[in-house]
Amino acid sequence: MTNTPNSTDLLARLTEVLEERKQADPEQSYVAKLHKKGQDAILKKIGEEACELVMASKDQDKTKVVYETADLWFHSLVALSWHGLTAADVLAELDRRMGLSGLAEKASRKEQ
Numbered sequence: 001m002t003n004t005p006n007s008t009d010l011l012a013r014l015t016e017v018l019e020e021r022k023q024a025d026p027e028q029s030y031v032a033k034l035h036k037k038g039q040d041a042i043l044k045k046i047g048e049e050a051c052e053l054v055m056a057s058k059d060q061d062k063t064k065v066v067y068e069t070a071d072l073w074f075h076s077l078v079a080l081s082w083h084g085l086t087a088a089d090v091l092a093e094l095d096r097r098m099g100l101s102g103l104a105e106k107a108s109r110k111e112q
């Protein structure tokens with residue numbers, strides 16, 4: 001059984017690190033290097049990691065599914081940070097949606 005870290009703590013710590021890395025030396029930090037390259041470089045990584053996740057899933061490779069999902073989440077957090085947003089903003093949106101059926105939500109959009 002995986003020893004699960006406290007997810008809120010982990011995201012808060014990672015958010016802090018990502019914010020600090022905006023001012024870091026691109027030679028010393030992968031995140032700083034991505035920011036220096038610009039938004040397109042961050043978005044390119046998100047596209048790559050999403051494709052790698054799809055391939056891992058098609059291959060039924062659970063270890064790789066976890067690994068590639070971590071890469072995708074991580075690069076999504078970098079994209080959020082690029083916009084001055086954080087994981088907390090996404091958690092708030094997911095919390096807002098909690099208990100709201102996806103099918104009911106879609107039907108309500110069609111009625112508008």
Ligand SMILES: N=c1c2ncn([C@@H]3O[C@H](COP(=O)(O)OP(=O)(O)OP(=O)(O)O)[C@@H](O)[C@H]3O)c2ncn1[C@@H]1O[C@H](COP(=O)(O)O)[C@@H](O)[C@H]1O
Pocket residue numbers: 014017021028029030031032048070071074
């Ligand atoms: N969680 C991560 C994390 N996940 C993935 N990665 C990097 O994301 C990249 C994923 O790219 P690929 O899998 O395509 O591998 P690659 O061939 O090396 O990629 P590229 O050369 O194409 O960029 C790799 O370089 C990984 O090391 C991460 N880099 C950093 N973090 C976190 O961010 C913090 C700050 O990192 P630095 O900015 O490097 O100090 C770290 O302490 C970690 O907590």
